[in-house]
Amino acid sequence: MDRRTMATMTTTPVTVLNKDSMLIVKEQDVVPFRNRVKEYATKIGMGLVNQTKLITAASELVRNMLRYGGGGNTLIEVVSKGRENGIRLTFSDKGPGIANIEMAMKDGFTTGKSLGLGLPGTKRLVSEFDIKSKPGEGTTVMIIKWKNG
Amino acid sequence: MEKIPILRMGQFLLVTIQVDLYDRLALNLEADLVQMVSKTGARGVLIDISAVSIVDSFMGRIIGNIANMSKIMDAETVVVGMQPAVAITLIELGLPLTGVHTALDVEKGMELLRNKILVDGPENDGDDDDNASDSAE
Numbered sequence: 433m434d435r436r437t438m439a440t441m442t443t444t445p446v447t448v449l450n451k452d453s454m455l456i457v458k459e460q461d462v463v464p465f466r467n468r469v470k471e472y473a474t475k476i477g478m479g480l481v482n483q484t485k486l487i488t489a490a491s492e493l494v495r496n497m498l499r500y501g502g503g504g505n506t507l508i509e510v511v512s513k514g515r516e517n518g519i520r521l522t523f524s525d526k527g528p529g530i531a532n533i534e535m536a537m538k539d540g541f542t543t544g545k546s547l548g549l550g551l552p553g554t555k556r557l558v559s560e561f562d563i564k565s566k567p568g569e570g571t572t573v574m575i576i577k578w579k580n581g
Numbered sequence: 582m583e584k585i586p587i588l589r590m591g592q593f594l595l596v597t598i599q600v601d602l603y604d605r606l607a608l609n610l611e612a613d614l615v616q617m618v619s620k621t622g623a624r625g626v627l628i629d630i631s632a633v634s635i636v637d638s639f640m641g642r643i644i645g646n647i648a649n650m651s652k653i654m655d656a657e658t659v660v661v662g663m664q665p666a667v668a669i670t671l672i673e674l675g676l677p678l679t680g681v682h683t684a685l686d687v688e689k690g691m692e693l694l695r696n697k698i699l700v701d702g703p704e705n706d707g708d709d710d711d712n713a714s715d716s717a718e
Contacts, residue, residue, distance in 0.1 A: 463601045466635060484634065484666035488674060491637040495604075539675060550638055553674035 446511040457503040462494050472508055476517045478579045485557040486577040492554045493523045493573050501525025501571055518578040530565040585610045587617050597629040607643045614647055618654045625694035626651050629687055631662025641676040648681045657697045661690035
């Protein structure tokens with residue numbers, strides 16, 4: 433109940449036109465997932481630059497999910513808000529969660545061996561970005577890329 | 582196991598990435614390339630990414646690693662053929678690929694490598710000669 437209210441507060445109300453989900457458990461799932469996202473983005477007529485940004489963002493998040501959350505579930509949705517169409521991606525894992533989201537969103541911060549660009553970089557690539565995490569329970573990241581956004 | 586072929590052409594190693602790289606494949610390429618530089622004594626590495634539609638932070642890091650590793654093995658790395666959308670995305674992501682030489686296409690990349698080696702080679706000798714003549718004077 434609590435989480436539900438939070439979600440509606442931080443994300444824009446949209447209409448879901450089409451949805452698809454995909455389980456990510458191993459590294460080899462990443463490429464098919466990216467291709468699936470590309471399929472949907474092409475279907476709504478998203479331009480090449482925005483497509484590339486969206487797929488790169490998806491790639492970052494799916495990699496995070498595998499590395500830190502031990503894999504999880506992804507949701508690909510075609511959404512619309514007014515006249516604007518877009519793709520919404522949701523990544524949920526049941527990993528250890530992120531203790532300090534504020535820190536995790538900072539450029540250059542990492543608990544792993546990466547460059548620490550993943551989350552803040554991803555946020556720059558998409559139109560909307562929302563992250564929820566509870567230590568011990570998992571992390572859910574939601575992004576939207578509008579067709580012309 | 583899939584592998585990305587590394588071609589040897591004179592002093593150079595050529596790599597054309599034509600598949601979507603997953604992590605293991607990219608890591609193998611990194612290791613293979615450094616091995617090949619050592620084995621062949623190559624002076625330059627040319628990586629063609631014109632068929633790559635996505636470069637995320639992991640791939641970017643691998644490219645940077647290859648360049649830096651080759652550098653300390655005395656070989657220059659040039660990345661060629663980056664798609665415009667990939668360049669835009671990389672910069673927004675915050676990955677400017679510093680330290681990696683780039684060229685628009687394979688031809689320009691080869692030229693860049695040749696010049697780099699020419700400049701590096703004789704110039705160093707030239708410096709030594711200068712020093713030698715300086716001390717002689």
